[in-house]
Amino acid sequence: MPLFSFKLINSHFVADFGVHDLPSETDAQIEAIRLARSLRETRPELVGLRYSIFVNDDDGRAVCTIPLDVIL
Helix, strand or coil, X not given: CCEEEEEEECXXXXXXXXXXXXXXXXXXXXXXXXXXXXXXXXXXHHCCCCCEEEEEECCCCEEEEEECCCCC
């Protein structure tokens, strides 16, 4: 299975949420949405400050960016 890295970013790197072994890019995107929703609930002070979950694959290619401000 491919490895995907999850990071919290603003205009720069903020926090690393580790590497996850997931079956596909779609699964990585779903996991990023779950993480963004969880952060909105547990860290509401981040909402409105342009934070995003950024995911890249084990080759360093960007998979997706999920903004905390727009995910519900």
